[in-house]
Amino acid sequence: MADPVSREAEALAALQWLIDAGADEAVGETALDRTRLPEPQRPAEAAPKPAPAAGAPAPQGLREAAAAAPRARRPASLTSASETQADAQRLAQAASSVEDIRKTLEAFDGCPLKATATNLCLYDGNPEAKVMIIGEAPGGQEDRQGKPFVGPAGQLLDRMLTAIALDRSQVYITNLLFWRPPGNRNPTPAEIAVCLPFLERQVELLAPKLLLLTGGMSAKTLLNRNQGILKLRGRWDDYRHPRLSDPIPALPTLHPAYLLRQPAQKREAWRDLLAFREAMNREGLSPNA
Ligand code: URA
Numbered sequence: 001m002a003d004p005v006s007r008e009a010e011a012l013a014a015l016q017w018l019i020d021a022g023a024d025e026a027v028g029e030t031a032l033d034r035t036r037l038p039e040p041q042r043p044a045e046a047a048p049k050p051a052p053a054a055g056a057p058a059p060q061g062l063r064e065a066a067a068a069a070p071r072a073r074r075p076a077s078l079t080s081a082s083e084t085q086a087d088a089q090r091l092a093q094a095a096s097s098v099e100d101i102r103k104t105l106e107a108f109d110g111c112p113l114k115a116t117a118t119n120l121c122l123y124d125g126n127p128e129a130k131v132m133i134i135g136e137a138p139g140g141q142e143d144r145q146g147k148p149f150v151g152p153a154g155q156l157l158d159r160m161l162t163a164i165a166l167d168r169s170q171v172y173i174t175n176l177l178f179w180r181p182p183g184n185r186n187p188t189p190a191e192i193a194v195c196l197p198f199l200e201r202q203v204e205l206l207a208p209k210l211l212l213l214t215g216g217m218s219a220k221t222l223l224n225r226n227q228g229i230l231k232l233r234g235r236w237d238d239y240r241h242p243r244l245s246d247p248i249p250a251l252p253t254l255h256p257a258y259l260l261r262q263p264a265q266k267r268e269a270w271r272d273l274l275a276f277r278e279a280m281n282r283e284g285l286s287p288n289a
Contacts, residue, residue: 084110084194092197098127098205101198105178111194113187117179119146123202129172130285132208133157134199136176136217136255137187143180148173153257157214160256160269164277172206174199176218192221203241203248209283211239211248212276215255223250229258234272236279251276 079087088110095101102122114120121138124147133149141151149157161167177195181187203211213219216229223237233254238247253272254265280286 079110081190085197088194088197092201095198095201096205098123098202101201101205105198111177111179111191113177113179113181113191116182118143120178121146121148121175121180122178123172123174124148124150125168125172126170127172127206129170129206130209130283131166131171131212131280132203132206132210133171133173133212133214134176134218134222135173136215137184138175138177138180139184139257140180148175149256152260153255156256156260160273163270164273164280172202172208174202176221187217192217196221200241200243203239204243207244208248209285210276210279211250213250213252215258216252219250219252223252229254233268234275236275249279251279 088108091104091108092101095104102120105120105122108114117138121142125133135148135153135157138148139151139153142148142154148154157173158168161171176192176199177187178198181191211222213222216232219225219229219232220227222239223232225232225237229252232252235252237250237252239250240247251272253276254262254269259266259269
């Protein structure tokens, strides 16, 4: 039998293995088996059969029952990427408010990040704001609280906003992704693509006058650029929404998480913030206007 010292070493090695795999926090007492497939839904259970219309022949047999039931949700792994993408588009378009988008995303299983995240993390701030800040993806604290930018990067973002006389009641803050990538790894193009219709719908509903894009991932994705953030930052660009007629002026800037690691770059971010403030003033978006 292994002695207690080697058992402890084995346990530590197993823990390290989990951390290396991205499981960097314990979120519950009971382990979840995420590999278990959902129970198959029997069509008759999925929804009560609608009463036949007067004069219509009564539905017969399994085929009719299946046709009458709403499309049972298949696990994402059995749905093709293009079907998932089409679902995301359709569902996002059907939402008529950001709270509607939240409800839709809570029921949506098309993004695999949902399976490893603790909470949906959709937005913070004011859904009526005309200034929108778009970050990258929730981190650990955002995942626990279900709100974007509440961890250390969020606290720095708050200080950056205060420096240009703004606070969260005057802006709408969201991310490119609505669930935390495990271990804060970079999201895959497929994860970004499936979240994008829901981000685009938020932009469409708010119709912001200005966008602040924090970090390379949101700047590159939304502006359709290949350069890194150090090239893009500080240069106004146009965000072209697929369904809004006018482009929205967008300013890419350094991500607050990057600024925490590279404080010397705060000078550049400060320049961007001043430019953003000036644009707000020009647009008549001053808090006291
Ligand atoms: N970084 C982001 O881009 N978004 C968050 O919500 C938190 C950290």
